[in-house]
Amino acid sequence: MVRYFLNKFFYMLVSILILITATFFLMKAIPGDPFMSEKKVPPEVQARLYQQYGLDQPVWKQYLKYMGNIAQGDLGISMKQLNQDVSGLIGKTFSASLKLGLVAIVVSVVIGVLLGMLAALYHRRLIDNLAMVIAVLGIAVPGFLVAALLQYVFSYKLHMFRVMGFTGPLDYVLPVAALSFQPIAFIARLTRSSMLEVLHAEYIKTAKAKGLSWAQIMFKHVIRNGIMPVVTYVGPMTANIVTGSVVIEQIFGIGGIGKQFVQAIGVRDYTLIMGITIFYGVLLMLARFATDILYVFIDPRVKLVGRKEG
Amino acid sequence: MKKSKSLLLMIALVLVIGTALAGCGGNKANNGNTASPTNAAGNTNTGSGDEKLAADQTLRLNMSADVPTFDPGQAQDSQSNVALKLMYEGLVRIDKDGKEGPGVAEKWDISADGLVYTFHLRDSQWSNGDPVTANDFVFAWKRVLDPATVPAPPYAQQLYYLKNAEQFNKGEIKDFSQVGVKAVDEHTLEVTLNNPTAYFLNLMSFYTYFPVHKSVEGNEKWATDPKTMITNGPFTLTNWITGQSVEYTKNDKYWDKDDIKLNKITATIVNEASTEVLSYKNGEIDRAGAPNGDIPPDQIPVLKNELPDDFTLKAIASIYYYEFNTKAEPFDNAKIRKAFSMAISRQDIVDKVTLASQVPAFGYIPPGIKGASEGSEYRNDYKDDFFKEDYTEAKKLLEEGMKEKGYTTLPPVTLIYNTSEGHKKIALAIADMWKKNLGIDVKTENQEWGVFIKNRQNGDYQVARAGWNPDYNDPMTFLDMWKTGNGNNDIKFDNAEYNKLLDDAYKEVDNTKRMESFHKAEEILIKDEMGVMPIYYYTQVSLQKPYLKGLVSQYDGTVDYSKAYLLEH
Numbered sequence: 042m043v044r045y046f047l048n049k050f051f052y053m054l055v056s057i058l059i060l061i062t063a064t065f066f067l068m069k070a071i072p073g074d075p076f077m078s079e080k081k082v083p084p085e086v087q088a089r090l091y092q093q094y095g096l097d098q099p100v101w102k103q104y105l106k107y108m109g110n111i112a113q114g115d116l117g118i119s120m121k122q123l124n125q126d127v128s129g130l131i132g133k134t135f136s137a138s139l140k141l142g143l144v145a146i147v148v149s150v151v152i153g154v155l156l157g158m159l160a161a162l163y164h165r166r167l168i169d170n171l172a173m174v175i176a177v178l179g180i181a182v183p184g185f186l187v188a189a190l191l192q193y194v195f196s197y198k199l200h201m202f203r204v205m206g207f208t209g210p211l212d213y214v215l216p217v218a219a220l221s222f223q224p225i226a227f228i229a230r231l232t233r234s235s236m237l238e239v240l241h242a243e244y245i246k247t248a249k250a251k252g253l254s255w256a257q258i259m260f261k262h263v264i265r266n267g268i269m270p271v272v273t274y275v276g277p278m279t280a281n282i283v284t285g286s287v288v289i290e291q292i293f294g295i296g297g298i299g300k301q302f303v304q305a306i307g308v309r310d311y312t313l314i315m316g317i318t319i320f321y322g323v324l325l326m327l328a329r330f331a332t333d334i335l336y337v338f339i340d341p342r343v344k345l346v347g348r349k350e351g
Numbered sequence: 352m353k354k355s356k357s358l359l360l361m362i363a364l365v366l367v368i369g370t371a372l373a374g375c376g377g378n379k380a381n382n383g384n385t386a387s388p389t390n391a392a393g394n395t396n397t398g399s400g401d402e403k404l405a406a407d408q409t410l411r412l413n414m415s416a417d418v419p420t421f422d423p424g425q426a427q428d429s430q431s432n433v434a435l436k437l438m439y440e441g442l443v444r445i446d447k448d449g450k451e452g453p454g455v456a457e458k459w460d461i462s463a464d465g466l467v468y469t470f471h472l473r474d475s476q477w478s479n480g481d482p483v484t485a486n487d488f489v490f491a492w493k494r495v496l497d498p499a500t501v502p503a504p505p506y507a508q509q510l511y512y513l514k515n516a517e518q519f520n521k522g523e524i525k526d527f528s529q530v531g532v533k534a535v536d537e538h539t540l541e542v543t544l545n546n547p548t549a550y551f552l553n554l555m556s557f558y559t560y561f562p563v564h565k566s567v568e569g570n571e572k573w574a575t576d577p578k579t580m581i582t583n584g585p586f587t588l589t590n591w592i593t594g595q596s597v598e599y600t601k602n603d604k605y606w607d608k609d610d611i612k613l614n615k616i617t618a619t620i621v622n623e624a625s626t627e628v629l630s631y632k633n634g635e636i637d638r639a640g641a642p643n644g645d646i647p648p649d650q651i652p653v654l655k656n657e658l659p660d661d662f663t664l665k666a667i668a669s670i671y672y673y674e675f676n677t678k679a680e681p682f683d684n685a686k687i688r689k690a691f692s693m694a695i696s697r698q699d700i701v702d703k704v705t706l707a708s709q710v711p712a713f714g715y716i717p718p719g720i721k722g723a724s725e726g727s728e729y730r731n732d733y734k735d736d737f738f739k740e741d742y743t744e745a746k747k748l749l750e751e752g753m754k755e756k757g758y759t760t761l762p763p764v765t766l767i768y769n770t771s772e773g774h775k776k777i778a779l780a781i782a783d784m785w786k787k788n789l790g791i792d793v794k795t796e797n798q799e800w801g802v803f804i805k806n807r808q809n810g811d812y813q814v815a816r817a818g819w820n821p822d823y824n825d826p827m828t829f830l831d832m833w834k835t836g837n838g839n840n841d842i843k844f845d846n847a848e849y850n851k852l853l854d855d856a857y858k859e860v861d862n863t864k865r866m867e868s869f870h871k872a873e874e875i876l877i878k879d880e881m882g883v884m885p886i887y888y889y890t891q892v893s894l895q896k897p898y899l900k901g902l903v904s905q906y907d908g909t910v911d912y913s914k915a916y917l918l919e920h
Binding site: 071072073074076077078079080081082083084085086089090093094121122123124125130133134137189192193196197200203204205206207208290291292293294295296297300301307309 | 413417419420422425427498501502503504505506507508520521522571572574575592593594595596619620621622623625626627629630632633635800801802804805806808822837838839
């Protein structure tokens, strides 16, 4: 067990190191820098800026210095959002993405599973067809279009919500809807197909033959087994959603981390790009780690064993 | 080859991050429109007798980007400009007629040679109650110029008009007392300039010249937290959520607070023009569009008809043009440059592509820039009739130029522009006109902002899109960039006579003679050499509720919201 954790931890560390290194050098290789501008500043001022931020050094020196800082847990300050700590910016923007993301995940799972179950129970009937039309639409229609449509219909036409702004609980409704549209569709399809499989399984027939009530069959057997693929999907989906959707954050004016990240690349905010990359990296590695552990509890066949030596 | 390599790297970076993390969505670079139409508001007259103020004086706006910094000494963009105009008061404030009205300075004297300005400061206070003194200006200006300031203020150049300021900023002079700014006493500020500068008073309303409270010394994080921002303007920043919203509240310590009717200004931060318009139509914001927001160009014709009372279109002093690299084939030949410039229809571009009633440009200095005498405009005094669109003449010039260069066929030409739907449409339209009218196939290439800027500044291009907005209201801001060796001279223009004309203008006290020099210089740049290809003078589009009044908009499209007010509606 301990061996397994150590092993895992070692690989995580190596992956993060590779990620940091690759991002650092690729980032430096893109033309432009944080202090480029259409209107030139005097060369003396420009040189001073480079020197103050250490950009006058050879790239490998900058890399070593950066790694040194990282080792001490210092992500530095943003180069474009003046004097703001990178860790502070990540904290602020991630909390916005996280709040929105968690609501969206819960909504996606609840509605998705319900929809999928209904479709499976009423297989090849109206509800099934409707649910699957929704599912196909959800997968096919891109998020930004959904967002724009939602704004047009529910804000502009029906005046139920504000088009943009993100202060009260009501402001969550449209972004959450837009954000969970695709996962709902996906989860519904997953649930439907796996439930259908389970419903036709031998042990369900056995259960029926044993005279168990419908509710007992549903909750003890069908849902429990049918939901397995959904659990597998929820892992990556969670990571995907909480790291922030650029499009949704852009359209609804949410100060989230996805928006920050894309902006940072656009203006070559080196420290912020690196900071968010590392943050994403660690977050996703941890998520995978957690999924691995979760498997042990869900599926007794999986055992945590260290790699064989040799 | 180089371009595609950098593009590959860009893609590779996105891919690495994208796949390694599977976390981030699409990619939308949103900078690069330095001279994109910034904003306008019709100048409105205050107070006709029967106007009734609305009970809730909260102005709601949208900003298309975060304010990168609330430090006047570090600011360099249009969002900061809007914010800092609310939070700070300079020596002067531009009034609704575009004139320099009193700010912290009650009155001022200018010496006969135009070199010494003496500002007399009123009794006024910072938001924490401290008095605003002449020393606060000296402190702020020194901060901008001091080579030890971290990070180095990018707009230090704006203060180079002061005597010895440039030398001090470059470290050639160590003693700040030699720089031309002095607090004679608490209420008197004396400023000495290098040259008589006609527009210096106007600059006193520009943020780099704003005073800064002494408490910022030693606290490098002061401008990141509303609590530590001690300001002296009509409003204070009371809430700021990165990437989401800002809120300003009326400052009761402001000297002219009786003239401020708004209690609050709130702004969402949404960088999606169509959302902004929808939100405006839905009554969530009182104004949409430039300079702080955005309106999608393709909606302009629709909005014009749909909301005629709200729709505002204003000409601003900026120009959209193409740069010819005068050191790259085939544009190292003036006749070929002229041929290209004469072979397009600017009217068609503004009527069918850009759609915002821009004015076709045949010169380089836009309308709105001041002329020789009080109230006159350079562009009215000197018409921009430097060339005409004439396709037969263009073809003839092209042939002559090719003969001079010894071409039998023209080398391949690539036109580059930075990623944007608007720039793309214009580029395609122009390439099409060149094909039709000159028979030349021009390749168009879209480049990410950083890549684009780098290529242009390194002279690694043939024709490139460009835009220029003024730093101050004088033709100089458009012309000195093409002097040999100027950092902005991306066309590598190198004309001795042109350089001399501008050097003369720097020293000239007589404004009429200065304008003559500018006109001659512009003639060389456009008529004789066609170093750049003017396309149109910008307009800016905004939507403004009829009940919103009192906005002050300037020649360059910047807007001062501080004196705005809302009528009952």
